[in-house]
Amino acid sequence: MLSLTVGARIGIILIQNAREMARTMRAVFLKIRRFGLISLVVVVLAVGYRTEIRREKYSRARSDISNLETRLKHFWMDNGSYPTTDQGLLLLFNMTDIDPGIGRGAPKLELPLDPWGNPYFYQSDGASYILGSFGPGQNNAPDASLFVRSK
Numbered sequence: 001m002l003s004l005t006v007g008a009r010i011g012i013i014l015i016q017n018a019r020e021m022a023r024t025m026r027a028v029f030l031k032i033r034r035f036g037l038i039s040l041v042v043v044v045l046a047v048g049y050r051t052e053i054r055r056e057k058y059s060r061a062r063s064d065i066s067n068l069e070t071r072l073k074h075f076w077m078d079n080g081s082y083p084t085t086d087q088g089l090l091l092l093f094n095m096t097d098i099d100p101g102i103g104r105g106a107p108k109l110e111l112p113l114d115p116w117g118n119p120y121f122y123q124s125d126g127a128s129y130i131l132g133s134f135g136p137g138q139n140n141a142p143d144a145s146l147f148v149r150s151k
Contacts, residue, residue, distance in 0.1 A: 057115035081126040
């Protein structure tokens with residue numbers, strides 16, 4: 001058997017340790033890379049989910065505004081004017097001419113809230129109206145995409 005000097009033995013041990021260290025570093029790198037890929041996928045999914053929820057809320061607000069516009073048009077046809085700002089949108093939901101039936105009591109009148117939990121913006125002088133939603137922002141102007149005027 002070949003006898004190795006102390007220096008050669010140390011060299012072999014260092015090479016083996018370097019190979020093992022390289023394998024360990026490669027495994028760690030792959031785990032980090034895999035974790036990075038997983039976290040990237042999670043972030044993309046979370047952003048997509050938030051975007052979809054935002055889109056859904058805007059869609060619901062537009063639908064509610066459209067329904068309120070229809071009620072305002074019917075109110076105009078029945079009364080010859082729109083409810084004033086002081087009368088408010090609650091007048092559209094006044095159902096005093098409907099018999100609630102025995103035992104059910106009077107219907108609870110509530111204004112619908114926009115998807116962000118705020119009341120819809122309504123301003124009218126009786127001849128025209130402005131209807132909208134503040135949207136997700138808390139500023140003092142309705143969101144331009146959620147804003148309609150009477151024609």
